[in-house]
Amino acid sequence: MSTPPQATAFPTLRTPRGPVPPGAPRWNPQRGSAMPSHRYRPAHERVEIPAGTARRWPTRRIDRAPLWVPVDLRDGNQALAEPMDPARKRRMFDLMVAMGYKETEVGYPSASRTDFEFVRHLADSGAVPDDVTVVVFTAARADLIETTFASIRGLPRTVVHLYTATAPVWRDVVLGRDRRELRALIEESAVRMARLAERQPGVRFEFSPEVFNLTEPDYVLEVCNGLTRLWDASPDRPVIHNLPATVEIATPNVYADQIEYMHRQLERRDAVILSVHPHNDRGTGVACAELAVLAGAQRVEGCLFGNGERTGNVDLVTLALNLHTQGVDPMLDFSDIDEIRRTVEHCNRLPVPGRHPYVGDLVHTAYSGTHQDAIKKGLDEHARRAAEAGVPAGQAPWAVPYLPIDPADIGRDYEAVIRVNSQSGKGGIGYLLATHHGLDLPAPLRAEFSRTVQRAADASGAEVTAKELWELFEQAYLAPADGPLTVTDWHTAQTAPGAHDFRGVLRRDGRPPVDLHAAGNGPLSALAAALAGAGIAVDILDYAEHATGSGPDSPAVAYARCRTGDAVTWGAGRDTSQLTASVRAVLAAVNRGAGERSQGR
Ligand SMILES: CC(=O)SCCNC(=O)CCNC(=O)[C@H](O)C(C)(C)COP(=O)(O)OP(=O)(O)OC[C@H]1O[C@@H](n2cnc3c(N)ncnc32)[C@H](O)[C@@H]1OP(=O)(O)O
């Protein structure tokens, strides 16, 4: 009789309806899983989009870049264990400028001395180019607003960004104000900002109803429209209403509906820049931002590579490169994405993971055989089409399978595109041999060699580098030219058109040397005839050769498939002389055939 499952083998699981009995299946449709999902309320129960918001966003396309606003120096910075010091802040700011961002949130000047001093540094050092606007952030408190304005004195173009949470839980629990009282607090701060701005030219205003996505839409509308009027927004001095998904709580279509509702209801629409600020709690920050742009957003706040509180702000790099790969100019420079990544990693002291879209170490890499095959064919076809059209490869339309972006567009080379392990096939192995060693193996040899590589990769469980690939190839196909059978002191001569002589000395272990001499219609047929004369019958079944590089000194490589007795084997030779390479290829095949015979294969 079999032993019943031990109740102690698994931790006791509980479902909303009680504990799972020992030995019962972990999932049971009648009982539900052990997760207490009943504790959460779906987003649509928490915030209802008013009926009649006929959606237009689902059928729209994004055909131009929104205004991007990196908030790394404020929102990203407030999420770091070690907030940026002035040097790191400056480095990040310079990166933003170099990439082409025209508006950048540079800090929360009333929050810390470092932030205040950094804004003063920007004002005093002339680090802000004429076409760049800096944004500073403040809560709705008189002292904080005063400090904020003190920080920007002398800066010619600024946005002062006021925020207050507006959602019911925040109103009730955090701020202790009802709708009317909170609106009064916001407007009191807005009046103060307007007054301070009279003494500071070039200031524009931004307002964020924090947790917009959990706030009643009619209330946000009431507050935002009130500010549009209070700040007397006009097309030449528009107000920014920034609608954050401070904590992402719903599928992206819900956010899109919320944004479209605001887009269509906001007053003085041509005097309002509708901005979004998605976070990434559900991992759909990018989708939220994209759908929000379809729904009418004109400006997107986020962080490079998605730094920010909890799971981060929306990743501005992914958003921009998503546009690029749809044929829309992101209006930013990503031509050296690795340098951008290094700078961001340095400033944030956080690594960017290997699978991060566009920039991770592995995101342009294929290990799997069929993908490698498709990529190799795609790259060859791309090069062929570019040559046919007479344009540089970097300008030709891109349609390479499995690669949504040409790695060269963002400063990556093709080195990492194909890497080999036990999941790889002949296409990828051939690609690596070609790109790293100039070898273009005949198709049947490529297939045969890939089995050797597969065995090696399976045995080690590790990746096979291009160097190791070469060593395997050398050991399997090139080295056998040196024994046990060798031919030394050989030379060939053309005795008449189409008539060749081969002379040499055959050496085999333990046997006296044998002089070889025979004729044929080419040097290799003469060699085969000479070996036959010494009792070694060799049939050359296939032969190929090519140069391994473009210069006159680059070695040639030859491949020969020979029948020696019953064995049919490939051999390869590599030498600066094409003739030597070909003779070595035949000898390697013969020795490999002898090896196979001696192993009884
Ligand atoms: C979603 C976001 O990213 S919002 C930005 C959040 N960023 C940060 O908080 C980073 C920088 N912050 C700070 O350095 C500090 O919070 C400061 C300097 C701004 C204020 O510090 P303190 O005066 O110590 O207040 P504290 O940090 O405890 O904030 C809580 C208080 O602010 C109030 N508050 C919170 N948000 C706001 C707001 N937008 N406007 C006005 N008051 C606010 C709270 O109701 C609470 O008031 P209470 O003390 O009367 O209950």
Ligand SMILES: CC(C)C(=O)C(=O)O
């Ligand atoms: C824009 C501000 C308030 C913010 O960072 C957020 O709501 O996430």
Ligand SMILES: [Mg+2]
């Ligand atoms: Mg935020």
